[in-house]
Amino acid sequence: MTLVTLKDVLQPAYEQGYAVGGLVALGWEDMRAYVAAAEAENAPVILQAGPSCREHTPLPILGKMFRHLAENAxxxxxxxxxxxxxxxxxxIALDSGFTSVMFDGSRKPLQQNIDETAAIAEMAHAAGISCEGEIGFVGYSGGEGSNGTDPAEAAQFARQSGVDAMAISVGNVHLQQDKEGGLDEARIAEIDALTEVPLVIHGGSGVxxxxxxxxxxxTSICKFNIGTELRMAFxxxxxxxxxxxxxxxxxxxILKETQDPVEAAxxxxxxAFGAPPQK
Structure with missing residues (x-):
C-alpha cells in the first residue's frame, strides 16, 4: 500500500528541490494511466478530483477509486x-478516504479566507490528512480574470491558516492550452522569501x-497542477x-486505446519535475 498524504510527498520535495505533479482526473481511464506513469517514472503522484470530476462521479466513489489504485501501486x-x-x-472528501483536501477561499476577503481555511486545516490534521489553501485568485483562460497574490498577504496566510501547501497566483491561468504565458518569477521570489511552506501552481499546463x-x-514551488494538457492527450x-x-x-x-497515450503524456x-527515484 502506497497511499500517502500531501505533506508526505511535498515535504521531501520542499527540502530536496523538486516538485510533484497534481494530475487532474476526470475518470477511471486517466487516473489509472497517471498511476502507471508514476510507477514507470518511480516518482510520487497526486490524483486530483476537481469540480467537473465531482459533477460526473460522487466523492465517495472517487475516494474508493483513488484508494484502490494507491493501495495497489x-x-x-x-x-x-x-x-x-x-x-x-x-x-465529505475526508469521510470518503481522501488523504488531502484543498479548500479554495481565494475569492473571499483575506481574513475570511484565513479563518475558513484554518478551520478546514484543523479538521484535516485531526484526521491525519493534509490541507492546501489558496491566496490570490487564479483566473480562467477566456473567463474570470486573476487577482495576483500579494506577498505580505501570502506571509500572513501561511502563518495563520496552518496549511501544508499554499497555492498562489503569479501569472498562472486555469485551462490554458498553450505554454506561452510563463510565471512572474520576481513575485514568486518575494513570496518565497516571506514564507516557509511548499508553494503550489494551479493552471500548470500553461507554464x-x-x-x-x-x-x-x-524555488519552494513543490506542486504543479496539470489538467488541460492531459485532457488534450486523452x-x-x-x-x-x-x-x-x-x-x-x-x-x-475504444477507451483502452487512450491508456498508452495518456500514460506517455x-x-x-x-x-520534468525532477523527483529523485523513490526508495
Whole structure:
C-alpha cells in the first residue's frame, strides 16, 4: 500500500528541490494511466478530483477509486480533493478516504479566507490528512480574470491558516492550452522569501516545461497542477480511436486505446519535475 498524504510527498520535495505533479482526473481511464506513469517514472503522484470530476462521479466513489489504485501501486499516491469550496465538501472528501483536501477561499476577503481555511486545516490534521489553501485568485483562460497574490498577504496566510501547501497566483491561468504565458518569477521570489511552506501552481499546463523544471529545482514551488494538457492527450487519443473504425461501438475497447497515450503524456509531465527515484 502506497497511499500517502500531501505533506508526505511535498515535504521531501520542499527540502530536496523538486516538485510533484497534481494530475487532474476526470475518470477511471486517466487516473489509472497517471498511476502507471508514476510507477514507470518511480516518482510520487497526486490524483486530483476537481469540480467537473465531482459533477460526473460522487466523492465517495472517487475516494474508493483513488484508494484502490494507491493501495495497489508501487509509487506513492495522494488522493486529493481539488478546489473544495465548503467545509462540508471537504468533510465529505475526508469521510470518503481522501488523504488531502484543498479548500479554495481565494475569492473571499483575506481574513475570511484565513479563518475558513484554518478551520478546514484543523479538521484535516485531526484526521491525519493534509490541507492546501489558496491566496490570490487564479483566473480562467477566456473567463474570470486573476487577482495576483500579494506577498505580505501570502506571509500572513501561511502563518495563520496552518496549511501544508499554499497555492498562489503569479501569472498562472486555469485551462490554458498553450505554454506561452510563463510565471512572474520576481513575485514568486518575494513570496518565497516571506514564507516557509511548499508553494503550489494551479493552471500548470500553461507554464513552459523549462520553467516548470527550473522553478521546481530553485524555488519552494513543490506542486504543479496539470489538467488541460492531459485532457488534450486523452481527447486526441479518444478521437483517433473512435475515427479508426466507424463500426466499432464497444466503449471499453475504444477507451483502452487512450491508456498508452495518456500514460506517455503523464510520464513526460512527471519527469520534468525532477523527483529523485523513490526508495
Amino acid at each position: 508501487s509509487a506513492p499516491v495522494v488522493a486529493h480533493l481539488d478546489h473544495g469550496y465548503t467545509y462540508e465538501e471537504c468533510k 513552459p516545461v523549462e520553467q516548470r523544471t527550473r522553478l521546481s529545482r530553485d 481527447g486526441n487519443a479518444l478521437r483517433a480511436a473512435v475515427n479508426s473504425d466507424p463500426n466499432r461501438f464497444d466503449r471499453v475497447t 503523464a510520464r513526460a509531465v512527471i519527469r
